[in-house]
Amino acid sequence: MPPKITIAVEKPNVPSGMVLAEDAASLSSGLHDSLARLIQRQLGFPWRAKLKDQAKRLTRVALTGISEGSGILQFESLPTADAAGRSPASIAAFDLVAGIRAFKDSHQWPPYLPAIVRNRMGAAVAPIFNEPKATVSIAVEGDGFKEQCEISAPIKEALQTPEQFSPEETIEVVGTVFDLNIRNHSFKVDTGSRNVTLEVSETQFQSLDTDSMRWARVFVTGLPKDGQSRTVHGVKELRLANAGEEDGLNVPSELRRGERSQAYQEVLKRSHDLLQLPGGWDSYGAESPGRRGMVFATNFLRDVIGVLVDHKIDVPTPFLVPTATGGVQFEWKIGSRELELEIPEKGRFEYLAVDGSRETEGEASRWTAVRLVRWVITGEEV
16 A cells, blocks of 8 residues: 555634645645655755755655545655655655654754755645634554654744754855846855855955856855845855755755764775775776765765764764776675665666575665665664
8 A cells, every 4th residue: 555645634614524725735735845855855965955856756746635524635655766665755754744743742853854844844834824723734654654743833833933044154055146246246146945145255256257157156155144044244265166066055064964974984084095996906807996986975975874863873884895897885784684885886876785584686776775774774674
């Protein structure tokens, strides 16, 4: 049976078993957007960045109807070709519901439920609470699990509370310049999820080639001038963005928290050693590890560690070995579980997973690769 998500709506003056069209549209859109952002984070990508096509493809949820009795929107999480095992949308829905319930109990949001997700869900349920005594509850069931949460007016307000940026903590802004203000020495950048005004000094502005800057992608570091980071000043670095830098607004200390882990630091050190290997290092004509694939592999590990840290999961240091074709392979052995995750080149994953006497192998998407790392550490189903 496919995983099911239900949103129950009780609203005065709406007949039992019905949901207003505008409410159904708001809830459906908000659910989809929240799940897509959670999936983006589960992939190891920055959640404030422009939503990636990979996350969009994995967010397959269908509205299947409204049940009799109460106004209950029924959704089903659909399988995707990019993900083996549990449905990504189902996993994200469990995180969403569990996170809201956790806040109700502790008045603290879990780190895996960032403001951009909460705000989207808060905006989706806000129209329901235009009338007093309205209630919303969300339930998700599947894969042998069930979670449920209730959203009251105070929870709705908490969901809508915008993210606050510290005026003393550096942020990174990557996006396209679409407006230059010569008089105020400022310009605006479209980051994909929001527009940010960048204020620079007169000297910095005069050093810019304003003709080539318009519609160019830039990378900027500076300090938030306001809690919403609508304006950034104190610019420390300003340059054209490279192809590997994603559009978005990020806090470096948060984005790269995986870099502080022992697992990442040890793997990074070994990666430097492996890049020194000559061709034929195994006496059988093996290729030297490629720098492009090595950087992708170490960045992938960093991003996975960041995802699992959100769920209070420590990542043991994997053994990093070169492959004969110029790729690299991460290896973990934990109890009866073993994982060999090979990265032949940038963007490709192949794996061998051993659980006791059972073996599975094949190619993997980025989503499945992340889930396999989680599986080998915790034993949780992929």
